Amino acid sequence: MKQQSLHLVTHILCPYVQRSIITLEEKSIAYTRVDIDLANKPDWFKQKSPMGRVPILLVDENRTLFESAVICEYLDEVTAGSLHPSDSLEKAYHRAWIEFGSGILQSISGLYNAKDSASFDKIHEEIQRKFGMLEEIVSGGPFFTGEQFHLLDAVYAPIFRYFDVFESYTNLNTFADLPKCQIWRSALRQRRSVQLAVAENYPDLLVQFLKSRDSYMSQLLVTEINND
Ligand SMILES: N[C@@H](CCC(=O)N[C@@H](CS)C(=O)NCC(=O)O)C(=O)O
Structure with missing residues (x-):
């Protein structure tokens, strides 16, 4: 990679930001970061x-890239090795399931913004159905296709991370019947690049954010935290 200055503009909780940081870390690329409100x-x-x-x-101060998928693919292309499969069909397949992951993020936002238990349960079922589809195609571990970590894995790591917080404070057990997803989730949680993508106080910051939503999940969190 030719020497470039890379400056990532971020938000502390954003899952799309996390994808970019995981890619930067996986490819050992030097960068600076600024969080904004x-x-x-x-x-x-x-x-x-x-x-x-x-x-x-911000690349070399004169070019701005936006959209996490574009940023991740650019970073992958300008460095040695690739986090995408080389075969065109496999690469397209990974891109399709990356898009599916973005759809799950929309559902997660629906979950933590749901106003009552009925809509909360409905969205949670929809999320479980989506992970049920992934259960059919994910490898037996550790990662999506097996031993190799791909961009697709970078997309799902921040998705699973939400559930670590959800499960600490609610009775949700989203992956109870999804053993292969559980293995995948656990491998991602242990990956260094994934750990580096958020600050140590991420769980606290996420809880603060969720409590401020004025939603059914906010109520669950307040009840649970008061009972501790
Ligand atoms: N498709 C975009 C989604 C990025 C996105 O939704 N970012 C959120 C934070 S997680 C954001 O900046 N929201 C601010 C706004 O929409 O005003 C990507 O992949 O980069």
């Missing part, structure tokens, strides 16, 4: 981010 976006960020979203990657 999405509730109070700085003017310089509004000018640089066409969609107003993180992550964005």
